[in-house]
Each structure stands twice: as structure tokens, then as C-alpha cells.
Amino acid sequence: MxxxxxxxxxxxxxxxxxxxxxxxxxxxxxxxxxxxxxxxxxxxxxxxxxDWYDKYRKCQDGAKHEGQLELITWVSEEEGVGFGASCFEDCDELKDTFETEFEGNLERFYKYRPHAFRWTCCGMPGDMDYGCDHHGTGSKPCSCDFCRMGKPLPERIYNKKPASRMGLNLPRGPDPRSFNTALAISAATGRSLFGMEM
Structure with a gap:
């Protein structure tokens, strides 16, 4: 054995x-x-x-990321970024900085450049900590506007594949646990005022 x-x-x-x-x-x-x-x-x-990133899981809304904090090392042609979610022309220099100055230490590099990472539970960049937009896969209700309004992510948003969401199979929602009449009205009003997609 x-x-x-x-x-x-x-x-x-x-x-x-x-x-x-x-x-x-x-x-x-x-x-x-x-x-x-x-x-x-x-x-x-x-x-x-x-895991080194356990201390970074908590979000501003009280939720916690349940996935892993992962360094972006792949190319996203759609966004024009590569290693560390940096522009193509900066990728080699940033990778060299990670390997030499930070000696491949992920936590030190995260403190230096948190948006070079992504949360695998929701596909949000590592520097976004307002909530975990998991759309129904987390142990607690999703706190995104769409789930609160009882709507799935619009096609334009769901089909867009930024570097932070590449390779992840994320649901569109809505998370049925999230609907709240008062928060739905607030989210709809706020999105309308700021010209955001409904």
C-alpha cells in the first residue's frame, strides 16, 4: 500500500x-x-x-472567499494581459521581479501586487475584497447586485472572460438564497443611477 x-x-x-x-x-x-x-x-x-492566503479571505461585506488565491500566469488575449495580469510588454519584467526580487514567494508578491492574483471561487481579482460574487456556489448567499435582484448575470458580463475568470466554470446565478426585496430595489436604483448594466 x-x-x-x-x-x-x-x-x-x-x-x-x-x-x-x-x-x-x-x-x-x-x-x-x-x-x-x-x-x-x-x-x-x-x-x-x-494556506498563506487564509488571512486575506474576509471581505468587506462579512463574506469569505472559499477558493484559492492563485497567481495569474496565463495570457488573456481579450484583455491584452499575461503574467500577473500585466500588459504584454511588462510580463517578462514582472515575472523576473517575482522570481528574483521576491524569490517566488507568493505572499510577498501578493502584498506587492494583489491584482496579479485571482480568487478561484468567484473569478474576482485578488485586490477586490468587497464581496465574493460566487452566484450560488458558496456556503453563504452571494452578495452581488444580480443575485440580490434575483437575476442571472447578463450575457455581456457572463460571456466576457477576463484573465481572472479564465479556466473557471462559474455559474450565472442567481443564488436563490440572495434575493431580498429591499436590497433588490437599492441595487436596481444604484445601477440605474450610475448607468450600469441591469
Whole structure:
């Protein structure tokens, strides 16, 4: 058995009599046979536990991004951008900066250029934190205007594929949990006042 679950500290595996292995409740990665083994491994494990972007998940509206924060490394002809969502002529320089100055460290690079990333749960750029426009795939209701109005994303918006949404299969909505009469009126009024698509 090649993928036998074993204790990270003492090496006991799931076939050892009397041993019940439990995975770390935070990262669900490393397994331990006892609280003592988990405590012993903690100084090393804490550097790897969880994802570096967990602290950036919370949005202004109280929602949390449930996907991953991913560096944009692909080309979007539609937007005319490539690595780090930068213009074609700046891609090579930005990639070199990421690899040399930041030594490939994603968190440091995110602090320097958050819009070079995207959230995989909603396809929003990494610097957008007003909410998670997941249109029904999240554990909490979507807070976008369209879901609040009970409308799917308009074709023009849904079919547009910016770099931050490329490769993601995102729904159009609406999230049925999101409809709210008062918020729908407010969203419709606001979008109309600012000439935004309804």
C-alpha cells in the first residue's frame, strides 16, 4: 500500500493495532496518533499548516472567499494581459521581479501586487475584497447586485472572460438564497443611477 496514512511524528500507520490516526483539523494534511505526537511536531508543522492566503479571505461585506488565491500566469488575449495580469510588454519584467526580487514567494508578491492574483471561487481579482460574487456556489448567499435582484448575470458580463475568470466554470446565478426585496430595489436604483448594466 503506497499511500498508507502514518503518524508524522512516530511513524505508526493506520494498520498498527490500537492506533487511530487523526488529521490536523486546520489543514487536513498531516496525521497524528496522539495529541502528544501532534504537539511534538507543531514547531515544524506550523510553518506548513493552512494556506498563506487564509488571512486575506474576509471581505468587506462579512463574506469569505472559499477558493484559492492563485497567481495569474496565463495570457488573456481579450484583455491584452499575461503574467500577473500585466500588459504584454511588462510580463517578462514582472515575472523576473517575482522570481528574483521576491524569490517566488507568493505572499510577498501578493502584498506587492494583489491584482496579479485571482480568487478561484468567484473569478474576482485578488485586490477586490468587497464581496465574493460566487452566484450560488458558496456556503453563504452571494452578495452581488444580480443575485440580490434575483437575476442571472447578463450575457455581456457572463460571456466576457477576463484573465481572472479564465479556466473557471462559474455559474450565472442567481443564488436563490440572495434575493431580498429591499436590497433588490437599492441595487436596481444604484445601477440605474450610475448607468450600469441591469
Amino acid at each position: 503506497t499511500n498508507l496514512l502514518h503518524c508524522k511524528t512516530c511513524g505508526k500507520n493506520q494498520t498498527t493495532p490500537g492506533v487511530k490516526l487523526r488529521k490536523c483539523s486546520k489543514c487536513r494534511g498531516s496525521a497524528y496518533c496522539s495529541p502528544e505526537c501532534q504537539r511534538e511536531d507543531w514547531p515544524a508543522h506550523k510553518k506548513l499548516c493552512g
